[in-house]
Amino acid sequence: MRAADEAEAAVGRRVAAVWRIESARIVAALARDVGDVGLAEDLAQDAVLDALRQWPVDGVPSSPGAWLTAVAKRKAIDGWRRRERLDERYAAMAWDLESRVDDGVPWDPDTIDDDVLRLVFISCHPVLAPEAQVALTLRLIGGLTTEEIARAFLVPHSTIQQRIVRAKKTLRAAHVPFEVPERREYPERLSSVLGVLYLIFNEGYAASAGEDWMRPELSLEALRLARSLAALVPREAEVHGLVALFEFQASRFGARTTDTGDPILLPDQDRTLWDRTLIGRGSAALARQDALGRGRGFYGLQAGIAECHATAVRAEETDWERIALLYEALGRLAPSPIVDLNRAVAVSMAEGPAAALRIVDGLVASGRLAGYHLLPSVRGELLARLDRSDEARAELLEAARLTGNERERAVLLRKADALP
Amino acid sequence: MKYMLIMRSNDEAVEAYEEIPFEQIIEQMGRYNESLIEAGVMAAGEGLTDASEGVVVDFSSTPPTVTDGPYGETKELFNGFWILQVSSREEAIEWASRCPLGPGSKLEVRRVTELSDFPQDNEWIQKEAQWIADAERAKADE
Numbered sequence: 433m434r435a436a437d438e439a440e441a442a443v444g445r446r447v448a449a450v451w452r453i454e455s456a457r458i459v460a461a462l463a464r465d466v467g468d469v470g471l472a473e474d475l476a477q478d479a480v481l482d483a484l485r486q487w488p489v490d491g492v493p494s495s496p497g498a499w500l501t502a503v504a505k506r507k508a509i510d511g512w513r514r515r516e517r518l519d520e521r522y523a524a525m526a527w528d529l530e531s532r533v534d535d536g537v538p539w540d541p542d543t544i545d546d547d548v549l550r551l552v553f554i555s556c557h558p559v560l561a562p563e564a565q566v567a568l569t570l571r572l573i574g575g576l577t578t579e580e581i582a583r584a585f586l587v588p589h590s591t592i593q594q595r596i597v598r599a600k601k602t603l604r605a606a607h608v609p610f611e612v613p614e615r616r617e618y619p620e621r622l623s624s625v626l627g628v629l630y631l632i633f634n635e636g637y638a639a640s641a642g643e644d645w646m647r648p649e650l651s652l653e654a655l656r657l658a659r660s661l662a663a664l665v666p667r668e669a670e671v672h673g674l675v676a677l678f679e680f681q682a683s684r685f686g687a688r689t690t691d692t693g694d695p696i697l698l699p700d701q702d703r704t705l706w707d708r709t710l711i712g713r714g715s716a717a718l719a720r721q722d723a724l725g726r727g728r729g730f731y732g733l734q735a736g737i738a739e740c741h742a743t744a745v746r747a748e749e750t751d752w753e754r755i756a757l758l759y760e761a762l763g764r765l766a767p768s769p770i771v772d773l774n775r776a777v778a779v780s781m782a783e784g785p786a787a788a789l790r791i792v793d794g795l796v797a798s799g800r801l802a803g804y805h806l807l808p809s810v811r812g813e814l815l816a817r818l819d820r821s822d823e824a825r826a827e828l829l830e831a832a833r834l835t836g837n838e839r840e841r842a843v844l845l846r847k848a849d850a851l852p
Numbered sequence: 853m854k855y856m857l858i859m860r861s862n863d864e865a866v867e868a869y870e871e872i873p874f875e876q877i878i879e880q881m882g883r884y885n886e887s888l889i890e891a892g893v894m895a896a897g898e899g900l901t902d903a904s905e906g907v908v909v910d911f912s913s914t915p916p917t918v919t920d921g922p923y924g925e926t927k928e929l930f931n932g933f934w935i936l937q938v939s940s941r942e943e944a945i946e947w948a949s950r951c952p953l954g955p956g957s958k959l960e961v962r963r964v965t966e967l968s969d970f971p972q973d974n975e976w977i978q979k980e981a982q983w984i985a986d987a988e989r990a991k992a993d994e
Contacts, residue, residue: 449942453891545890652937659892686966709895709935 436488443488447496451480454497455575456660460547461501463610465529466508469554470600473572475504505529548573549664550610556625559606564599565628566635571596573660574653584650585635625661626674626731629654633678648685655682662717672721673732679714680738683707694839699747711742733762752781769800773810785817805834809844821851854895854964855936855944857951860928865956880952888936888947899932928958935964 455476462472479500493499512526555569570576570584578596582589613621636650655678662671687705688696718739721732728736736758744750759775772795780788792811801807812827828848832841861869869877888894900906903922910917922929938944941963948959 445940445942446946449940449946452939452943453946649939656892656937659894660890663886663890663892713895 440488443492444484446492447480447483447487450483450496450500452575454500456548456551456573457544458497458501458504459572460551461544462504462508463551463554464547465505467610469551469572469603469610471508472504473600475507476500478507479504545664546612548660550612552625552661552664553613553621554603554608554610556621556628557603557606557608558621558624559602559608560599562628562631564595564602565624566632567592567595568599569628569657570632570653573657576653584647584653622665622668623670626670629658629661629674629678630731632657633681637681648682651678651682651685654678662720666720667724669721669724669726670729670731672717672724673728673730673735676714676717676721676735677731677738679710679717680735680742683710683714683742698741703745703747706742714742715739728761730762730766733758733765737762750781752778753783756782769795769798773801773806776814777810780814780817785814789814789818803834805831805836805840807831808834812844812847816847816851824848825851853938853940853966855938855941856962856964857934857936857944857948858960858962859931859933859951859953859957860960861931861953861957862928863956865954868954868956884950884952887950888934893936893938893943893947895935895937897932897934900930903929 458476458479459469459472462475463469466472466475482503483496483500487493509526509530512522512529515522552569552573555572556565560568567581570581571578576584578592579589582592585592612618633651633654636647636652636654655675658671658675658678662668662675665671683706684698684701686707687701687703690696714735718728718732718735721728721735737755740751740755740758756775756778759771759778763771763775772791776788776791776795779791789811792807792814795801795807796811808827809831812824812831815821815824815827825848828844828851832844832848835841835844885894885897888897904920906921908919908921910919936944936947938947941961944961944963948961951959953959
């Protein structure tokens with residue numbers, strides 16, 4: 433590679449790093465000034481192209497984020513100037529914005545935080561479909577390129593591009609204002625933001641498509657965004673619960689797969705590979721939630737369960753009694769047969785198989801998990817522990833018939849075969 | 853990936869710091885740390901007390917010698933570190949260059965090793981895994 437090309441490539445990487453760090457603030461600051469998130473993002477992208485041309489020649493400015501913002505604002509002004517002959521309104525907008533272009537001045541931390549928060553709420557606005565909220569959040573708040581988002585979700589690049597273009601149009605058509613929701617709708621809107629981050633994290637944690645069992649980069653991005661959000665709204669208890677949940681789950685990434693990519697389940701994981709830094713951060717986040725004195729919600733309760741696993745040095749030391757109680761609380765808050773099934777597993781570890789079987793039989797009678805392979809799988813395990821081998825065998829074979837996963841089927845058949 | 857930013861300062865930096873009001877240093881560093889937290893990249897970080905409180909254990913001789921700080925010939929002292937969870941080397945460098953430090957101070961940017969950095973077929977890596985498994989089995993049998 434020629435030296436000039438190499439220098440250009442180095443600047444390209446530098447621009448990418450600056451963009452990742454500053455994009456949310458750049459787009460947020462622009463959105464406040466031009467009043468349109470879609471336009472703000474387009475202007476910021478144009479400014480990045482300018483940076484790629486100019487920085488190799490002029491050097492990288494001392495405050496790169498402010499430079500990009502100022503250039504983008506000038507582009508907005510130029511655009512309006514070209515249209516002012518058609519409409520006087522544009523002249524006024526250009527004049528107004530011109531008075532507020534401040535080249536190279538660092539951010540005012542308080543204003544910019546508010547702007548970023550507005551951007552978060554807009555990206556997760558309820559007028560958008562969940563997949564549009566996810567794409568827009570990763571694009572505007574995470575600063576990911578459409579290629580990166582497409583790769584993370586294993587869909588064609590054009591699909592993500594269209595999704596983002598449509599999302600911007602939807603926001604414009606719905607006249608969604610650039611503001612933090614008012615008190616009345618705040619809890620619901622915040623929970624929609626948390627839901628979007630939860631969706632992103634889980635897509636990476638248990639990939640729903642593709643060959644990999646998980647895609648840690650996507651989950652780590654959700655973790656990063658959740659930590660940012662917690663810094664923006666530190667008084668919101670459930671944000672800390674969400675952060676804690678992500679920290680605990682992410683702490684196990686290094687231990688969840690074999691060298692060949694096969695899943696390793698929790699009891700069999702090498703716990704020395706768990707990331708102690710993240711576990712510590714998870715506990716700290718939960719402590720922050722508890723300190724706010726409003727109790728734990730949907731995410732905080734799940735984080736509490738994850739913490740029980742994360743802080744058990746050996747699988748045998750797991751506090752199953754506590755886990756069973758947390759599942760019970762979770763089941764009351766957000767009733768779900770899956771939660772009940774998980775509670776049954778915890779009860780079987782804490783109190784024994786007979787108590788757990790009563791819960792599972794209740795689930796069978798309700799018919800709510802009909803066709804779900806883990807129901808006969810768990811029931812089979814419990815019956816096996818109660819020495820009811822013939823019934824256990826029938827359940828395990830039924831589970832093997834129902835599962836869609838080949839590896840899991842093999843394990844179930846082996847278990848059935850090993851019964852006395 | 854994780855990177856460690858390792859802070860080192862020489863006498864010039866230490867003297868310059870003595871000129872600046874302590875409140876101001878705390879505020880600048882606080883703002884920097886806040887920006888790391890807000891960006892969701894801060895994994896860990898600690899500062900160290902004065903080197904005069906430390907000792908150095910030198911392995912040049914057997915047995916190693918223990919000397920009180922601040923370590924004689926040493927020109928640059930290790931004062932603290934950050935561990936950042938970022939997506940690229942450039943991002944780590946970009947964060948490092950924003951740290952409010954002055955002349956005489958340096959930040960070394962080093963990637964933290966991950967399990968995949970070690971050869972999995974290495975005898976000692978495998979042995980270590982075996983030791984851990986044995987120890988856990990022994991504890992379970994108690």
